[in-house]
Amino acid sequence: MNIKHVIPHKTDKTLTINSAETVKAAIRLLHTKGVGLLIVVDDQAELFGVVSERDVIRVLDEKGAEALDMPIADLSTRDVITCPGEAHPHDVLDKMFEHNIRHMPVMEGGKITSLVSSRDLIKYVAKHLKPDEQAMLWAKLIQLH
Template sequence: MQISSLLRHKGREVATIAGSESVRTALGLLAEKGIGALVVSADGRHVEGIVSERDVARGLHDHGAGLLAEPVSSLMTAQVHTCPPDASVHDLAQTMTDHRVRHVPVVDDDGVLIGIVSIGDVVKARLDELEDEKKHMVDYIQHS
């Protein structure tokens, strides 16, 4: 299964935040939307970074509550792993495992943000694929 197919099922909405916004604002968005990461983007189209709940938790541990007033850009991961829509779910799962990332923005050939995939999305897609394979095998065995 390709990432583009996964996005058709889950949708292409991506929560973004400007790097100049406060970490407190980012936390509010994460809680309000019930998500684990925000793409940092001034225009909502180009990826400048990513900030996750883990980033905030680690930042609070290292810097204390004063971090909440700091800009998201001070906390974000600037080297973001992205993927194209024609990548396979299997390859993206490998990338996420190898680089220990849980959220990967999907960008088109022009570098424009068109979606985001979480590790949960990947796991669900892989489980769906395995279930389909199992059904095909059972049908094959029963009709042979």
Template sequence: MTVRKILEEKGRDVVTLGPDRTLAEATRLLADKRIGALVITERDGGIAGILSERDIVRVIGEDGADALSRPVSQVMTASVKICRESHTVNEVMEIMTRGRFRHLPVEVDGRLAGLVSIGDVVKRRIEEAEREAESIRSYIATA
């Protein structure tokens, strides 16, 4: 299964925020939407960074509540790993595991086209494993 198929099934909507918005605004948005990360985008739709719950916990742990007034551009992860629609579930799992992150923006022609989470990837991998197991059971039953 490819990232394109995952996005076709789950949708391409991504919650984004501009780099000049405050960490307090980002935190409220994460809570309101019940999500774990925001993609930070430039005005032209390009990916500027990603802000995760881990980023927020880290900076508040270091600087306390005063960190909430900082712009997200100072807190976000700017060197964002991305994937393409052609990546497979296994390739995306490898990228996420190696980088130790749970969200991977999907980029098409330099613009944000979706977001894949570790939950999306694990769900599809489990479905694939179940299909493979059923195929083996069917093969054995007919042999």
């Protein structure tokens, strides 16, 4: 079992935004697509960073309306925590807990192929794991949220 089994349906929900786009554009995308994290890419479509709903809320609280015209690059997290598609869900959850994150890009061949969230893991646990495996993951998920 690997993380690809948790997220085979997620490739269409992995949204990117160019690093030159504004905070306002990121808000629009987060809202209209109903996602909590955007992958920020450079002009060559290479990974630049990530920006979350929390990042946007923080900058709006700090700078007010003037933040809306800032480039999304200015608030992107550059040191992105990722996992390979072959990673075990337990390992992904451990990494999420260790870094206090709820979303993790999945990488294949140096490219982001999808995005896994703690919510994806919860759904998977509820459907597929044995009771003892569920108990282990539930304990970790409770700590993450």
